[in-house]
Amino acid sequence: MSVLMDGELESLLREDLPHFDLTTLYLGISEERGTARLVARSKGVLAGVEEAAAVYEKVGASAECLMRSGLEVVEGSVVLEARGGAGALHAAWRVAQALVSYMSGVATYTRLMVEAARRVNPRVVVATTRQTPPGFRRLWLKAVLAGGGVVHRQSLSDEILLFRNHLVFAGGRGLGEVVRSLKARVGYKRVGVEVGSLEEAFEAVEAGADYVQFDHVDPATLRSWVSRLRSEFSAVSIGVGGGVDLENVGDYAATGVDVIVTSAPYHAKPLDFTTLFSRQP
Incomplete structure (x- = not known):
């Protein structure tokens, strides 16, 4: 379950998309259907994937969490899959990816501290x-x-x-x-x-x-x-x-x-x- 409220999702998206996505708009691809997959590039502890899914859904895409926060990921782990128009996918992907990246960094460091202390x-x-x-x-x-x-x-x-x-x-x-x-x-x-x-x-x-x-x-x-x-x-x-x-x-x-x-x-x-x-x- 995401801990972000509706207004917070809007605020995060508005920061990256204050008006239009000019690249997607001028390419004329906004309605083309596609899939976005969020993939780990390194080993660690996953966090924020539920919030990432909420970001995609806020712009009108559908999103499925393939892993949940707290699980360990390795290089190549696919943690989320989103489907929708190219305009929606491009509006969400950087915000969603950043949330997972930063939150997983915090989760990974925490896990390492806990393990070191409890040894x-x-x-x-x-x-x-x-x-x-x-x-x-x-x-x-x-x-x-x-x-x-x-x-x-x-x-x-x-x-x-x-x-x-x-x-x-x-x-x-x-x-x-x-x-x-x-x-x-x-x-x-x-x-x-x-x-x-x-x-x-x-x-x-x-x-x-x-x-x-x-x-x-x-x-x-x-x-x-x-x-x-x-x-x-x-x-x-x-x-x-x-x-x-x-x-x-x-x-x-x-x-x-x-x-x-x-x-x-x-x-x-x-x-x-x-x-x-x-x-x-």
């Missing part, structure tokens, strides 16, 4: 942030899920996560006092706190925090801190974020944290796809 710590969760390119959050988050990751927070409305920047406006109250105040107000909802030291982590947990997330701590130091924190608070959930990518995710997984928070998949290289056309007799 070391089978129970660790790789979670991505809400720091997606503006306007593309739902697409990028869908790609993360296709790659086997989870979403740390979809938006500010999801859960409570206290940052140092919040404390700037806390009227001089300390971290522990702010956490106790939040716990008293929010009822059953979890309270998470970003911390930069073991001392801050102890202060937050002693005040009732359910989750602490260490920020920009090197793996060797983090391993020691996780061990000391768990020795006194075995039930607390522990995460780490800041600078975690495919190169070091295994090191962070080995520290014993529950959650690794990252934005690295959003900067992944797009997976290579091409679109092949054929004319219907």
